Amino acid sequence: MKPFGQRLAGALAHRGPLCVGIDPHPRLLADWGLTVDVDGLETFCELCVEAFDGVVAIVKPQVAFFEVFGSAGIAVLERTVEVLCSSGTLVLADAKRGDIGSTMDAYARTWLSSDSPLCSDAVTVSPYLGFGALAPALDLAAETRRGVFVLAATSNPEGAQVQQARVADGRSVAQVMVDEAAVRNAGADVLGSVGVVVGATLTEAPDLSALHGPILMPGVGAQGGTPDDVRRLAGDQLRAVVPNVSREVLRAGPSVSALRDAVARTVDGFAFLQA
Numbered sequence: 001m002k003p004f005g006q007r008l009a010g011a012l013a014h015r016g017p018l019c020v021g022i023d024p025h026p027r028l029l030a031d032w033g034l035t036v037d038v039d040g041l042e043t044f045c046e047l048c049v050e051a052f053d054g055v056v057a058i059v060k061p062q063v064a065f066f067e068v069f070g071s072a073g074i075a076v077l078e079r080t081v082e083v084l085c086s087s088g089t090l091v092l093a094d095a096k097r098g099d100i101g102s103t104m105d106a107y108a109r110t111w112l113s114s115d116s117p118l119c120s121d122a123v124t125v126s127p128y129l130g131f132g133a134l135a136p137a138l139d140l141a142a143e144t145r146r147g148v149f150v151l152a153a154t155s156n157p158e159g160a161q162v163q164q165a166r167v168a169d170g171r172s173v174a175q176v177m178v179d180e181a182a183v184r185n186a187g188a189d190v191l192g193s194v195g196v197v198v199g200a201t202l203t204e205a206p207d208l209s210a211l212h213g214p215i216l217m218p219g220v221g222a223q224g225g226t227p228d229d230v231r232r233l234a235g236d237q238l239r240a241v242v243p244n245v246s247r248e249v250l251r252a253g254p255s256v257s258a259l260r261d262a263v264a265r266t267v268d269g270f271a272f273l274q275a
């Protein structure tokens, strides 16, 4: 298996530069005419798989919306991840894990170990216990040729309190996270496997020019970010940017063809990323 960064670069080139979220909000389940329970969750995910599998570059299930249903919800997540991964559609588990090293090791094995029922192509991690605490996930991802997306500058306004604070050399904390990720990507072919998360809602992005890895940009659509914001924040890194859109696409459901049309319209709006 090729490293995640290379697989992602191939998927973006062939399927367009979009990460579509599977975010089964209770409100969306109701709008789709589904019950707000595990049965509704399962049907929602089956329709998402039918609509997105083989169509979009990468799919991002939001783990929180599965965990809320307990073990039965996790079982739906396992099945969803398994179907997508086995058909070759990349899966990014949005779990935002981050803890002390020994616990991080268990999180890493959950999301990145080939023998785990939740094994995905990549996982989101939070570096706010210190970037070094992420080492078990970064090391296991390198070993299993999977990917990690490190939260750097998140799309929520509250993030700035921590992420825009300055360290002794004057860099923002968000910039430190990008620079640490860049060290992990040094020497990678095509695109490294350590990505960062930079919100499409921000007024300014960290300097991404040395990252050599994917840049996930959530916050497009429902949170107010636009394709123009993505263009502005990406700077000269257009080919590494992966906009994430969840509710803005999912609102088109439950019709599979309407979901696919929403994906196609959204991809068209980001044509500049592939030019």
Ligand SMILES: O=c1ccn([C@@H]2O[C@H](COP(=O)(O)O)[C@@H](O)[C@H]2O)c(=O)[nH]1
Residues within 6 Å of the ligand: 021, 023, 062, 094, 153, 154, 155, 156, 197, 198, 199, 218, 219, 220, 221, 222, 223, 244, 245, 246, 247, 248
């Ligand atoms: O900075 C971040 C990091 C992650 N997210 C996640 O992305 C989706 C966005 O959903 P929308 O419906 O498109 O707003 C969601 O799962 C968030 O948890 C983010 O928004 N910002």
